[in-house]
Amino acid sequence: MMGRTIFIDPGRCIGCQACVSACRECDSHRGKSMIHLDYPDEGHSVASLPTVCMHCEDPVAPCAEVCPADAILVTADGVVQQADTTRCIGCANCVNACPFGVPKIDLQAKLQMKCNLCYDRTAYGLAPMCATVCPTGALFYGTLEDLQAERPGVQVADSFTFGDVVVNTGVAMVVPADKVQWPVPGGLPIVQVNGKDVTR
Amino acid sequence: MTRQYIPLDPSIAPPGTRNFRDAGGIPADQWHADQNGETLVPTHCCFCGVQCGMYLRVDKGGKVFGVEPRNHDINRMRLCPKGINAYQQINHPDRLTAPLMRRSRDEPFREATWEEALDFTVSEIRRIQSAHGNDAFGLLGGASLFSEKTYLVGKFARVALKTKHVDYNGRLCMVSAAGANKLSFGIDRAGNPFSDILLSDCLLIAGSNVGECFPVMTQYVWGARDRGAVLIVIDPRETSIARTADIHVALKPGTDSAFFNAVLNVVIRENLVDEEYVAAHTTGWDEVKATVATYTPDRAAEICGIPAAQVVQVARAFAGADNAMAWHARGIEHHSQGVENCLTVINLCVATGNIGKPGAGYGTITGQGNGQGGREHGQKADLLPGGRSILNPDHRRQICEIWGIEESELPAAGTSMMEMVWQMQRQEIRGLIGICNNPFVSLPNYKTVKDGYDTLEFHAQFDFFLSETADNAHVVFPVTTWAEDEGVMANAEARVVKHNKAQEPPEGVRTDTWVMCQLAQRLGVGDKFDYPGSREVFEELRIASAGTVIDYYGITYDRLEETGGIAWPCPSTDHPGTPRLFEDGKSYHPDGKIHLQTVEWHPPMDPYDDDHPMSLTTGRTVAHFLSGNQTRRLAGLVEQTPRPWAEVHPSHGFKNGEPVRVVTRRGSEVFPALVTEAIRPDTVFVPYHWPYPTAANALTIDALDPRSKIPEYKVCACRIEAAEQIDEVPAPPTAPGQAAYPEAQVSRTDPLPPTAPQGRGTAERS
Numbered sequence: 021m022m023g024r025t026i027f028i029d030p031g032r033c034i035g036c037q038a039c040v041s042a043c044r045e046c047d048s049h050r051g052k053s054m055i056h057l058d059y060p061d062e063g064h065s066v067a068s069l070p071t072v073c074m075h076c077e078d079p080v081a082p083c084a085e086v087c088p089a090d091a092i093l094v095t096a097d098g099v100v101q102q103a104d105t106t107r108c109i110g111c112a113n114c115v116n117a118c119p120f121g122v123p124k125i126d127l128q129a130k131l132q133m134k135c136n137l138c139y140d141r142t143a144y145g146l147a148p149m150c151a152t153v154c155p156t157g158a159l160f161y162g163t164l165e166d167l168q169a170e171r172p173g174v175q176v177a178d179s180f181t182f183g184d185v186v187v188n189t190g191v192a193m194v195v196p197a198d199k200v201q202w203p204v205p206g207g208l209p210i211v212q213v214n215g216k217d218v219t220r
Numbered sequence: 221m222t223r224q225y226i227p228l229d230p231s232i233a234p235p236g237t238r239n240f241r242d243a244g245g246i247p248a249d250q251w252h253a254d255q256n257g258e259t260l261v262p263t264h265c266c267f268c269g270v271q272c273g274m275y276l277r278v279d280k281g282g283k284v285f286g287v288e289p290r291n292h293d294i295n296r297m298r299l300c301p302k303g304i305n306a307y308q309q310i311n312h313p314d315r316l317t318a319p320l321m322r323r324s325r326d327e328p329f330r331e332a333t334w335e336e337a338l339d340f341t342v343s344e345i346r347r348i349q350s351a352h353g354n355d356a357f358g359l360l361g362g363a364s365l366f367s368e369k370t371y372l373v374g375k376f377a378r379v380a381l382k383t384k385h386v387d388y389n390g391r392l393c394m395v396s397a398a399g400a401n402k403l404s405f406g407i408d409r410a411g412n413p414f415s416d417i418l419l420s421d422c423l424l425i426a427g428s429n430v431g432e433c434f435p436v437m438t439q440y441v442w443g444a445r446d447r448g449a450v451l452i453v454i455d456p457r458e459t460s461i462a463r464t465a466d467i468h469v470a471l472k473p474g475t476d477s478a479f480f481n482a483v484l485n486v487v488i489r490e491n492l493v494d495e496e497y498v499a500a501h502t503t504g505w506d507e508v509k510a511t512v513a514t515y516t517p518d519r520a521a522e523i524c525g526i527p528a529a530q531v532v533q534v535a536r537a538f539a540g541a542d543n544a545m546a547w548h549a550r551g552i553e554h555h556s557q558g559v560e561n562c563l564t565v566i567n568l569c570v571a572t573g574n575i576g577k578p579g580a581g582y583g584t585i586t587g588q589g590n591g592q593g594g595r596e597h598g599q600k601a602d603l604l605p606g607g608r609s610i611l612n613p614d615h616r617r618q619i620c621e622i623w624g625i626e627e628s629e630l631p632a633a634g635t636s637m638m639e640m641v642w643q644m645q646r647q648e649i650r651g652l653i654g655i656c657n658n659p660f661v662s663l664p665n666y667k668t669v670k671d672g673y674d675t676l677e678f679h680a681q682f683d684f685f686l687s688e689t690a691d692n693a694h695v696v697f698p699v700t701t702w703a704e705d706e707g708v709m710a711n712a713e714a715r716v717v718k719h720n721k722a723q724e725p726p727e728g729v730r731t732d733t734w735v736m737c738q739l740a741q742r743l744g745v746g747d748k749f750d751y752p753g754s755r756e757v758f759e760e761l762r763i764a765s766a767g768t769v770i771d772y773y774g775i776t777y778d779r780l781e782e783t784g785g786i787a788w789p790c791p792s793t794d795h796p797g798t799p800r801l802f803e804d805g806k807s808y809h810p811d812g813k814i815h816l817q818t819v820e821w822h823p824p825m826d827p828y829d830d831d832h833p834m835s836l837t838t839g840r841t842v843a844h845f846l847s848g849n850q851t852r853r854l855a856g857l858v859e860q861t862p863r864p865w866a867e868v869h870p871s872h873g874f875k876n877g878e879p880v881r882v883v884t885r886r887g888s889e890v891f892p893a894l895v896t897e898a899i900r901p902d903t904v905f906v907p908y909h910w911p912y913p914t915a916a917n918a919l920t921i922d923a924l925d926p927r928s929k930i931p932e933y934k935v936c937a938c939r940i941e942a943a944e945q946i947d948e949v950p951a952p953p954t955a956p957g958q959a960a961y962p963e964a965q966v967s968r969t970d971p972l973p974p975t976a977p978q979g980r981g982t983a984e985r986s
Binding site: 031032033034035036037038040041042044045063064065066067068147149152153154155156157170171172 | 286287289297298299300301303304305431432435436437438439442446458459460461463464842843856857860870876895896897898
């Protein structure tokens with residue numbers, strides 16, 4: 021986990037999409053939002069959950085590792101940048117490599133875009149746009165100490181499993197205090213392959 | 221440019237922002253690659269009653285091109301999607317930039333000069349008033365106007381038009397709460413600031429979808445919960461804050477007063493009443509006690525369709541907490557018993573001694589940006605500036621002295637907005653000026669509204685986009701957006717905040733103030749309407765409100781810029797304002813007591829029968845605002861929520877996205893079904909921001925609360941049935957020669973079922 025980073029707390033999210041709108045205001049991808057807002061329990065509940073780039077630390081940035089053009093750079097403070105426009109060839113390797121499904125590809129522009137933790141803002145001490153505007157604090161920007169001071173007893177996870185692979189991230193998720201599993205299952209278990217139930 | 225602010229208590233701040241800096245303190249050239257010459261103008265959002273602070277980003281050419289969060293006391297950098305996208309209105313291609321005119325509705329609009337449009341309007345006013353009397357011409361204002369403009373609307377109606385028929389669209393918003401507050405406390409505003417929520421131990425939110433309608437308030441709700449506060453939500457739908465509430469009471473629409481009476485019944489039965497407080501500060505307690513005696517939990521369970529145990533749970537949680545707060549909004553106010561519903565909430569707060577303490581009190585959340593300020597200074601049919609009554613001879617004399625007219629010239633009380641529409645149908649009102657409102661979408665029973673407006677001999681509208689209502693007018697005046705003029709608004713806490721001018725209006729656009737002054741000049745009272753701008757109007761407003769309950773005298777533009785907002789009453793320029801009322805236990809009635817009122821529940825006005833067994837309830841969605849005139853053209857918001865839907869329970873057998881016809885006694889419309897377990901099986905929900913034929917308000921009933929005259933939007937009898945074809949959302953109207961903005965067309969070409977964009981979705985897991 022990085023020092024000052026984003027903490028995602030799905031329990032507080034109200035699905036208002038302020039983060040989505042705010043992300044469109046970022047000057048490095050103006051007009052396009054890099055936030056994914058998902059509804060994990062559609063039809064049963066209005067629960068919602070924002071996903072930003074998790075800025076993977078170990079293995080470091082799978083998206084950058086698979087980039088044939090070396091377009092995705094990682095800064096010394098652990099922020100995984102979006103593709104360098106002069107290098108990116110739009111091959112979408114990064115989209116396939118990301119375990120969290122974060123990068124977006126603009127096929128016409130042959131360019132990958134993704135959340136870069138609002139580097140133009142965070143480099144000057146401002147918070148990222150999404151966490152700045154989030155009305156509920158479902159996206160919180162600060163250190164773990166800041167978060168714990170605000171929300172006594174809060175539990176966070178920055179380690180996720182995808183099958184046998186464990187990914188440690190720079191961005192952390194708040195997990196229910198009574199259900200701390202470590203590491204957190206990163207994806208839903210596979211239940212069907214080609215239409216066949218594989219759980220039996 | 222570091223801003224100084226004086227919060228209520230510096231140690232009380234919403235969570236998550238203590239270590240935030242806003243960009244206002246950072247030299248503009250340091251944090252943006254392309255920031256050459258960019259300036260940040262501090263102002264507030266134009267939308268809801270929270271009134272979040274924001275900066276508008278202005279480029280070298282003096283044009284607004286973006287938004288930047290601002291660390292203001294109210295919102296601490298937080299914004300919702302409406303606030304973030306609001307700036308896109310300002311230089312939008314659909315802006316009206318020349319007056320539109322036509323002699324009859326059979327002709328298309330043509331662009332006219334300002335002279336021509338103003339002269340034609342005045343000649344029509346004169347023609348109608350000389351033939352049918354002054355009261356045959358009406359004026360309808362709006363609560364999204366700055367307070368200075370709402371003051372002018374009231375003055376313009378009574379001094380220039382000399383008509384009693386003036387009202388405003390806040391009549392559709394929170395007059396029920398206003399009526400209840402006046403009856404109980406003698407003052408019409410929330411009792412506590414938002415920051416008191418952070419100190420409360422139990423928070424009761426009734427009829428308010430805070431997560432979608434006032435998203436930035438949720439940071440206060442969560443701040444309270446982080447401290448361990450209990451959250452109680454009363455709502456027929458499982459909204460985003462109800463989802464995580466400790467107690468969610470999903471009662472049947474239109475049964476709120478029965479529920480709250482029953483809660484008070486349990487509070488009395490379990491000896492949880494603050495007897496000392498009640499004895500010292502209230503009147504009418506014995507009558508209230510006798511009334512609620514019949515409202516047992518079992519009776520409430522039957523009326524409200526909830527488990528009786530929930531009534532007891534709520535009573536124990538609320539009355540058992542050290543400091544409890546109740547906030548309510550349109551969900552309990554939009555009823556033919558709206559005032560009574562609010563009274564039962566007030567009774568509960570007062571009986572448990574939860575009034576006028578940090579973390580304990582009540583509040584009503586205003587829907588419109590100036591919903592609070594819009595009714596304070598004479599825009600309402602029965603009120604004069606400073607909340608004075610138009611029926612009180614002393615009050616009339618005071619205002620006539622300020623306005624320089626004879627008391628005999630001041631008209632009597634007028635009628636409410638919906639009643640004015642009925643009067644248009646009967647040709648009692650033959651001419652109308654509408655200022656920044658859109659009744660074709662926002663009033664109930666659309667067919668009646670359209671009929672009323674079609675009957676008008678002359679109709680003029682002020683607006684910056686061509687609204688559905690303006691599209692029916694003879695004259696449309698293109699006026700400024702909120703960022704092209706300065707002025708004050710009062711938010712839901714009665715905190716007066718100042719909006720600043722960020723850019724010059726486009727060529728051909730004038731301020732509402734200028735247009736009213738020009739009309740007044742042509743009507744021969746120009747000497748009484750000589751205002752170069754908002755500042756001069758505000759000075760007069762201050763004097764006009766001095767000495768009343770709603771005292772603005774101590775509030776000046778300079779003070780507002782220094783402090784970031786002052787809560788009225790503020791009688792002198794060294795007075796800090798009054799963020800929290802009743803700290804001394806005294807109400808604003810002459811006897812200083814809180815007058816408790818008895819309430820008997822009665823069924824809603826639209827009776828259920830075999831043909832109409834279900835309840836239709838309406839409301840908002842987070843991406844749009846009221847009639848949608850300001851939001852249905854902004855690409856980001858249209859993309860988020862392109863069209864309305866009908867929210868139904870899976871038990872009716874509909875699949876997500878299937879056409880479902882909602883039928884009431886006023887008509888029927890077909891929406892895509894949004895199938896979710898987050899709504900009662902006997903209830904259907906449709907958001908109301910869209911025009912006919914996708915207007916929820918073509919289905920709603922125009923029954924009014926007898927006291928506040930608020931329409932009963934929140935409940936009418938309906939049935940649902942399968943249908944073939946979903947009704948298409950019409951494109952927003954545009955001025956002649958203008959093509960509709962392509963992004964706004966998304967809603968027409970995208971008949972996809974509403975799933976994730978509304979955060980609800982399908983009951984079938986994909």
